[in-house]
Amino acid sequence: EYEKECELENGRIRYRMVILDAAAGSRMYGLLKSTDAGESWQIFSRMPFGERMGMGIDFTFLDENFGFATLMHNGGDEAELFVTNDGGLTYEEVEVEEIRVTLSDGYEYNPYDYPQMPYEEEGKLYMLCGQGMDGDYEGGDAAGMALYESTDHGYSFTYLGIKKP
Numbered sequence: 261e262y263e264k265e266c267e268l269e270n271g272r273i274r275y276r277m278v279i280l281d282a283a284a285g286s287r288m289y290g291l292l293k294s295t296d297a298g299e300s301w302q303i304f305s306r307m308p309f310g311e312r313m314g315m316g317i318d319f320t321f322l323d324e325n326f327g328f329a330t331l332m333h334n335g336g337d338e339a340e341l342f343v344t345n346d347g348g349l350t351y352e353e354v355e356v357e358e359i360r361v362t363l364s365d366g367y368e369y370n371p372y373d374y375p376q377m378p379y380e381e382e383g384k385l386y387m388l389c390g391q392g393m394d395g396d397y398e399g400g401d402a403a404g405m406a407l408y409e410s411t412d413h414g415y416s417f418t419y420l421g422i423k424k425p
Contacts, residue, residue, distance in 0.1 A: 262292070266321055273324060274298050275348060277317050280306065286313035289331075291348045305349045309342065320377040321348070328354075328378050328414065336393035341375040343414040355416040356389065359406055361397065371397035372406035378414060385410040387417050 262276035274294040281288040288311075293304040314331030318339075321327035325347045330339040342351035358370045374392035378385055387408045390401040398404070404424045408417035 263287075263289070263317055264319060266319055266327075268321055268324060272297050275304070275319070275321060275327075276301070277319055277329075283313075286315055287317075288313050289317055293348070304347070308344070308348055308351050310350075312340075314339075318377060319348075322378075322380060326414070330375055330377070332374075334392075334394075336374075338373040338392050339375055341378075341387070341417075345413070352415075354414060356387075356408065357417065357419045359419055371395060375417075376405070378410065378417075385414055388423060 262278045264277045266275045272295065274297065276292040277289045278292055279287045280290045288307065289309065290303060291305040291308050292301045294301045309331065312331060314333060315335060316332035317329060319327060319329035325345055327344050327348060329342045329351055332339045341354040341356060343354050344351045356375060359372050360368055360370055362368045371391050372389040374390045376388045376390060378387040389406040389408060391397060395401060402425065404422040407420045407423040409420055410417045
C-alpha cells in the first residue's frame with residue numbers, strides 16, 4: 261500500500277512513498293524503489309525526511325537522483341518543499357523566498373505557502389506556489405500563483421512574480 265508513485269524512463273524506474281507510521285493525523289514516510297517496472301521493490305530509504313512528518317505528500321524526480329517532495333500540513337493549508345540529489349535517500353528543506361502582504365486591517369502574512377512540484381523549462385528550474393486549501397487572497401490559486409526560479413539546483417527559490425492562468 262502506497263500513497264503516491266512516480267515513474268522515470270517510461271516506467272522502468274519507479275518510486276513509491278509509503279506510510280511507515282502515523283500519529284495524531286501526521287504520517288512518517290519511507291521510499292520504495294523499483295528498477296524493473298514494478299516487478300520487485302526495495303526499501304530505498306526508511307526515513308528520507310528524518311523525523312519530520314506530514315499529513316500528505318507529493319513528490320517527483322527529474323532524473324534518477326534529482327527530485328523534490330512536499331510534506332503537507334494543517335489539512336492542506338500549507339506545505340514544506342524538500343530537495344534530494346541522492347535519489348531520495350535523504351531530502352533537505354528548500355529555502356523559498358517569502359512574499360509578505362499587508363491586508364487592509366494591517367495584518368501581514370505570506371499567502372503563498374503551498375509549493376507545487378518544481379519543473380525544468382528551457383534549462384531553468386521553476387516552481388509555482390499556491391495558497392493551499394485556506395487560500396483566498398486576491399482570488400486564490402484560480403487567479404494566479406507565485407512563480408519562483410532556482411539558480412542553485414533547487415536548494416532555494418527566488419520570487420519572480422504572479423503567474424496568471
